[in-house]
Amino acid sequence: MLQVLFYKLFLAVAFGYVRIGLIFLAACVTWRAFTIYRIHRNRPRNIYITSKSYSIGKWVKNFDFITNAPTHILRTSRKLGYSSSFAIPSLVEHQVLVAGQQDVEALCNSSEGVLSFHEAMTDRMKHYYTMYGFEHNNIDPHDNVPIRAVKVLLRMHIPVLRPLIRRKIREGFETAVANGHRVKNWSSVSIFQLSKMVIEESNAQVILGDELGNNPECVRAAIRYSTDAVITAEICRQLPPMFTPIIATTLMRWSGAMDKVANFIRPVVEERMRTPSKESSNATSYNDCIQWTIDSSHTPAQRATPRLVAQIIGILLASSHQMSMVLVYIIYALCDHPEYIEPLRKEIVEAVNKNSKDPLKEMHLLDSFLTETSRLYPPDALTVQRKVKKPFTLPSGAVIPTGNLIAVPVLAQARNPEVFPNPETFDGRRFLLKDGQTKDKDAVSRFTDVRYSFSFWGAPRKGCPGRWYVSETLKQAMVHLLANYDFELEDEHASRFMYWTTAIFPRPARRILLKERGIVC
Numbered sequence: 284m285l286q287v288l289f290y291k292l293f294l295a296v297a298f299g300y301v302r303i304g305l306i307f308l309a310a311c312v313t314w315r316a317f318t319i320y321r322i323h324r325n326r327p328r329n330i331y332i333t334s335k336s337y338s339i340g341k342w343v344k345n346f347d348f349i350t351n352a353p354t355h356i357l358r359t360s361r362k363l364g365y366s367s368s369f370a371i372p373s374l375v376e377h378q379v380l381v382a383g384q385q386d387v388e389a390l391c392n393s394s395e396g397v398l399s400f401h402e403a404m405t406d407r408m409k410h411y412y413t414m415y416g417f418e419h420n421n422i423d424p425h426d427n428v429p430i431r432a433v434k435v436l437l438r439m440h441i442p443v444l445r446p447l448i449r450r451k452i453r454e455g456f457e458t459a460v461a462n463g464h465r466v467k468n469w470s471s472v473s474i475f476q477l478s479k480m481v482i483e484e485s486n487a488q489v490i491l492g493d494e495l496g497n498n499p500e501c502v503r504a505a506i507r508y509s510t511d512a513v514i515t516a517e518i519c520r521q522l523p524p525m526f527t528p529i530i531a532t533t534l535m536r537w538s539g540a541m542d543k544v545a546n547f548i549r550p551v552v553e554e555r556m557r558t559p560s561k562e563s564s565n566a567t568s569y570n571d572c573i574q575w576t577i578d579s580s581h582t583p584a585q586r587a588t589p590r591l592v593a594q595i596i597g598i599l600l601a602s603s604h605q606m607s608m609v610l611v612y613i614i615y616a617l618c619d620h621p622e623y624i625e626p627l628r629k630e631i632v633e634a635v636n637k638n639s640k641d642p643l644k645e646m647h648l649l650d651s652f653l654t655e656t657s658r659l660y661p662p663d664a665l666t667v668q669r670k671v672k673k674p675f676t677l678p679s680g681a682v683i684p685t686g687n688l689i690a691v692p693v694l695a696q697a698r699n700p701e702v703f704p705n706p707e708t709f710d711g712r713r714f715l716l717k718d719g720q721t722k723d724k725d726a727v728s729r730f731t732d733v734r735y736s737f738s739f740w741g742a743p744r745k746g747c748p749g750r751w752y753v754s755e756t757l758k759q760a761m762v763h764l765l766a767n768y769d770f771e772l773e774d775e776h777a778s779r780f781m782y783w784t785t786a787i788f789p790r791p792a793r794r795i796l797l798k799e800r801g802i803v804c
Contacts, residue, residue: 321686322372327379330681331369333359348373349521352785353664353694356380360695368679373688374520374784375406380665380692382699385678387735390667390689391742398669398689400745406670406688409519412531413512414600415545417593422584428576429598434748436575437489441755442641443570444489448756451488451496452763455481460768460797469796471773474611475789479506481760482607489752490599492571495547504543508596509604511540517783544599545592548573552591572598605662606753610760611789612660613653615779616709617764618772618795623652623711628765643758651714653757654730657739658697659709664785665690666738691738694787702736730754769798 326332333355347355348371359369360382368381381390390398401419404410410417419426459477463470483506488496495501515534519527535541555569555577576595580586617624627649634645643649668690675683683689698706703713714729731754733746740746747753764770773794781788 322376325377325684325686326372327370327377327684327687328682330379330677330679331363331367332377333369333371349784350782353782353787356664356692356785357695357698360692361698365695365699366701368677368681370681370687377683377687378665378785379671379681379683379687379689380695381677381689382692382696383679384735386681387691387696387738389678390669390691391735391738391744393669393675397671397673397675399672400669402670402672403668403688403690407520407668408512408516409527409531410597412519412527412535413516413541414597415541415593416589417597422582422590428579428585428594430748431579432572432575433598433602433752436578437572437749438751440570440575441752445641445755445759447488448485448759449763451485452481452756452760455484456763456767456797460799463797466773466796469798471794471796473791474614474793474795475607475791477795478607478610478614478789482610482756483509483603485756486599486603486606488571490572490595490602491548492551492569492573494551495573496571498547501544501547504540504547505599505603507538507540508544509600511535511538512600513604517786520784541596544596548592548595549588552577552588552595556586556588602749602752606756608662608787608789609657609660609753610757612662613656613757613761614764614770614795615772616652616656616660616711617761618770618775620709620711623648624765627652627761631762631766643755643762646758646762647715648712649758649761650730652711653754653761654714655709655711657730658703658713658737660787661693661697661739662787664692664694664787666693666740667691667742693738697737697739699736767800769800771796 352371352373355371359371360380363369363382366383368379368383368386370377370379372378381387395401405419408414410419423429456477459472459480460470463472465471484496484502487502487505490496491501491505511534515531518534519531522530551573555574573595576591576598577586580591580594584590627646630646630648631642634642638645668688671683671685671687671689674685675689677683697703700706731740731750733740733743733750735743740750773796777790777793779790779793781790
């Protein structure tokens with residue numbers, strides 16, 4: 284009798300799961316069919332489109348765009364001569380990729396009400412679910428809180444933070460090398476894990492402060508959180524929006540990292556809100572983004588604890604994920620072009636002797652090398668991404684209906700021979716002053732420069748507010764690696780990158796061999 288009841292219960296549960304699966308499948312098919320129709324209906328006019336948006340075979344599977352979008356974008360840009368805008372039917376809209384000076388300037392200088400940065404990022408990152416309920420709304424419509432906290436206060440405090448960043452980078456390298464696999468006299472380390480350990484532990488200290496940045500459990504949760512958020516956002520982009528609340532919530536709770544980070548941040552925020560303000564003579568001084576976010580929040584809604592916690596978590600994610608990927612690409616470039624290693628080491632020694640307080644200011648070759656690396660190896664094929672809220676006409680004549688995405692194909696933009704001579708060739712000295720040029724007379728290209736011809740940092744009108752901090756951290760990591768280690772790729776022929784839509788990720792399995800030089804800097 285019990286066996287019969289158990290069997291019936293098993294069948295009931297099994298059929299229940301089958302019904303749920305069929306409902307999910309039917310919803311996906313219906314959503315895909317509606318999306319195909321919407322993409323075709325909203326197709327841009329007067330512009331080259333790479334393929335038919337209503338091809339059923341392409342849009343049911345869409346594997347080509349998901350797994351190979353950067354290659355497709357680069358191939359089309361090359362075909363059109365790098366100066367013509369074009370459109371690609373993607374997952375849920377056309378992606379209009381602008382080229383040519385006038386079209387790029389029109390995109391970069393558009394208003395939020397016409398081409399929306401916030402809606403594009405919300406579609407991509409699913410902020411509400413991946414950033415602890417954060418929403419861009421009238422509480423801070425112009426992003427004054429994060430811009431002041433990061434662009435003004437964080438940048439202003441870089442000299443104070445410099446020794447801390449240097450120490451955390453040193454500790455990150457030492458831990459990675461100590462935990463690596465021994466290969467003769469070398470330590471074999473995953474390049475991506477090394478980069479995450481170096482960058483994200485340093486970043487946790489800067490964003491969360493001494494108390495939380497020195498808490499191993501909090502730092503581990505912060506590192507795991509950034510991975511969870513990116514994976515969750517990318518998975519949800521492939522599925523019907525109606526499933527996002529269930530799937531995103533489930534994925535973000537899988538490890539519980541985001542909730543752990545929030546639970547660490549909340550009591551710190553509450554305690555600091557009870558302490559005297561920074562204007563008081565009795566105020567405690569904190570040099571971290573928790574305090575700067577509090578100081579930059581002025582209205583009651585901005586200073587509500589849930590809002591502050593979500594804002595800080597958003598800054599933590601924005602400042603960690605792509606920076607660690609860029610460091611991986613810097614390491615690749617150094618290994619691929621070892622002829623720059625000794626000149627860079629020589630420059631480091633000379634810069635320290637010339638300006639021990641801020642030697643990075645004297646490291647012009649290092650700055651140029653970093654700029655050239657970011658030119659050829661950005662972490663995403665697109666930048667200046669905007670959602671079209673009102674019909675938009677480019678100077679080239681293309682008409683873009685609402686609902687589409689418009690962006691600069693930065694991976695292709697950097698290969699325009701009219702802007703960068705011999706663009707496929709890595710030239711670590713490309714951005715140095717040439718003979719006859721002077722700093723006062725000629726425009727000098729620096730890593731933190733924002734310009735129309737190369738949009739690595741976004742639009743000149745609204746460039747990345749944290750680029751000075753990112754530059755400082757990446758340069759400190761480069762200096763430490765060059766000064767203290769010999770290094771080479773464990774397998775220089777192994778595949779290094781993988782694509783997921785337009786994002787360019789380093790393969791976690793790629794490894795580097797490290798050995799201390801015996802010359803500690």
